[in-house]
Amino acid sequence: QVQLVQSGTEVRRPGASVKVSCKASGYTFTHDTIHWVRQAPGHRLEWMGWINPANGNTRYSEKFQGRVTFTSDTSANTVSMLLSSLNSDDTATYYCARYNWALDHWGQGTLVTVSS
């Protein structure tokens, strides 16, 4: 069965960076794009962008352009999201999700807390 397993909870200071990983299993990793979506407490889901694991192509939401980087490691069936210059507004749960007609499978979420 398709599974996306994310790395654990992170706490960072303002100005720092955080890297969240997402390991895929149960399907052909290079077949589908992986999207990143975040959810701040009490806020709607917010799309951050996607990566094509087959070739590393990416598309980022303009809101995060220049501050976020997605990477893919096909040998480990893992994609990662690096978010830099963190501030308190980045406190959120970050999800990876596979795109297959829509976002059909999601990781369990990674809570990132930014606090001084």
Next chain:
Amino acid sequence: EIVLTQSPGTLSLSPGERATLSCRASQSVRTNYLAWYQQKPGQAPRLLIYGTSSRATGIPDRFSGSGSGTDFTLTITGLEPEDFALYYCQQYDTSPISFGQGTRVDIK
């Protein structure tokens, strides 16, 4: 950016009743690119409907989607106890992908 507005904010219903959730887009969305998700506390969203009206794998047929253009609807016919949750619509027609603010279905 396409803004999605869901209504009502909260729907208070009893088990067995019918729930009708609305999603209105600020500009037209092609029907192939409108989805609905269910989210329960502490869990990731779960895909219910894609392409406006196609049920995702394993989704019971009490969930149905309809609509076109700027107006879309999720209907739950005969609420089960496990259906009380938060529901989001999403468009993936135009970048950036966007989500509605959610409709909460509460037990009356």
